[in-house]
Each structure stands twice: as C-alpha cells, then as structure tokens.
Amino acid sequence: MRGGGRGDRQATLFQVWGTPPAAAPEEAAAAEEAPLPCPVGFAGGAAGSVWLFPAGAGVEERGYQARAARAALFQNTLLCLPTGLGKTLVAAVVLGNFYRWFPGGKALFLAPTKPLVAQQREACAALMAIPARHMAALxxxxxxxxxxxxxxxxxxxxxxxxxxxxxxxxxxCPAVKIKCLVIDEAHRALGNHAYCQVVKELCKYTRQFRILALSATPGSDTKAVQQVISNLLISHIELCAEDSPDIQPYTHQRQVEKCVVPLGKELAEVRNAYIKVLETFAGRLIRLQVLSKREIPALTKYQIILARDQFRKNPSRTENSGPKSLLPCGTSLGEEKAQE
Incomplete structure (x- = not known):
C-alpha cells in the first residue's frame, strides 16, 4: 500500500453542502493554510492527510485509477470508465480509506441487483485489507x-x-454514521429511482458524507447526465473514453464474431405452430391479392401493414373487397407480433 501526500486534503466532507459566501483574498489565503477540522471519530492527524492505494499483490498501478481515486476521496465524483478498466478498484480504494479514516463510521456500496452486490463485495474484499468480520451484505x-x-x-x-x-x-440504518456512499451503475439515478431516494433521505440526517458514482455510460444525452449529477450531488467528473490516451495501454482491439444460434427443437415446434395459424389468415389475403408473398415464414409485420395501407387506397381492385376483407389483415398482424 502506498500513501497520498498531505496536499490531498478533504474538500467538502466536513462542511455542509452549498456554496459559501466569497471570502476576501487574504481570508481565503489564510483559510487555505488552516487545517481542516477533525470530526468526531476521525483516526489520525489532519483529516485525509494520508490515504492508501494498493500496490503489488497482482494489482497493476495505472495512473488514471490513482488519479480518480484521489479525486473521489476529496470530492463527490462521477467516474466514467469503459467496462473492464477498473472502476471497482477505485471504489475499493475509496471504501478502504474511509473505513480506515472513520473507525466509528459506515461505508456503503450500492448495486442495483443482488448478484452485483455479491460480486462487488468479493472484489472489494480482495483489493483492500478490510476484515471480513467488518463487512456485511444485506x-x-x-x-x-x-x-x-x-x-x-x-x-x-x-x-x-x-x-x-x-x-x-x-x-x-444509523444514517448519521454514514461517511461514504459508492453507487454502481449510477446512470440509473434518474427521476424517482431508489438511488435518488437514498440520497434525498440521507440528506435529511446528515450531509457529511462522500459519494462516488460509477458508470460506463453516464447518460444518453446531456440532460440525462445533468440529472445524474444533480441527483447524486456530484461536484467532479473523472472521464476516460475508449480513445483516451490514459487507457490505451490497457485496452485491446475488439473482434466481433457473429454466432447464429439455432432455435432448438422446442422453440422450432412453437414457431411452426404459429406459422400454421398465420397461414390460415395470410393465405386468404394472398388469394385476395392483398399480399403477394407466398412464403409465409418470411412474412414481416411491416409487409402486412404496407399491404393493408395499399389496399385501403385502392379497395376496388378485387371482387371481394370491403371492410370485412381487412379482418384477416388485422388478425395476421396480431399473429405476426406473437411470432416475434
């Protein structure tokens, strides 16, 4: 394990959220030199003066991970990394340091599903020296x-x-004791999602906690990203795209291999049963010249809709044309949807 320098000081954990009034230049300089207050239960010297990062033991030291971990310790951070590039390591570093800094505090890792919860617990336990007796999965x-x-x-x-x-x-839950909150798949934090409820509810009891949000895809557009930032009280973003120079040495060229999987006996029987039902109605439409394609298994919903619209534009082209003639068309649409 290696430590961070004394310059990596806590930025907001021991202060109430919000923008403080601007200070005079000389006051700001004095405040910069003054040590941050030590909260109750903090272990050791100035708050956050020393932090640990794993070294050796099979852990490859990557600059972008160390940089992200340092930022996440001292600011509410949204970490955006492509899948497989070590977001969990950064989360483990943050959890481990808050575990060490606050012997009486609680550090939490939230994941959207129970399998992910179990997976992240196992990964974090292996990366940071946290005794198993101090960890729990709920x-x-x-x-x-x-x-x-x-x-x-x-x-x-x-x-x-x-x-x-x-x-x-x-x-x-003893909310006032929570000092660190790691949120996996943070792009879900939209609207009234449980992630948003947790942060809102937690803020009713305390605002002295750190948030680290993890996501490979933070949002589909800027509006969605801004919602995540606002809902999770994010003040800093660590972003590495797939073409970022920092991660290029650790990425590999992807080779996409298309693998067509056959339906199998059971699914093939179900599909054939649907086709027989579809033939009853589509066959009549073909005889009425509403449809021209005779290969029923290849018939698509779009082809049925297109034929129906064309028939409505020119209903007098067949002797049997009329409203009742369209009934098989509507039924065929339903059958085709069921087949999909």
Missing part, C-alpha cells in the same frame, strides 16, 4: 430486527438501493 431476506443489529455491528455494507431506502425510512 438482502431482502434479512429480517428487520437482524438488519438493525447488523447495521450497528458492521462497518462496510454491500446492498441494493431499495434495501437502503427502506432501512433509512424505517430508522433501522
């Missing part, structure tokens, strides 16, 4: 009374945002 199967005891006795938690939101609203 699921919906854990009784409320048991969860309350776990919240009191453990220090690092892995859980889904739904469990976290419920425990906060019930008063089961």
């Amino acid at each position: 699921t919906g199967g854990t009784q409320v009374a048991d969860r309350k005891e776990i919240w009191q006795n453990k220090r690092v938690f892995f859980l889904t945002p739904q469990i976290m939101a419920n425990d906060l609203s019930r008063g089961v």
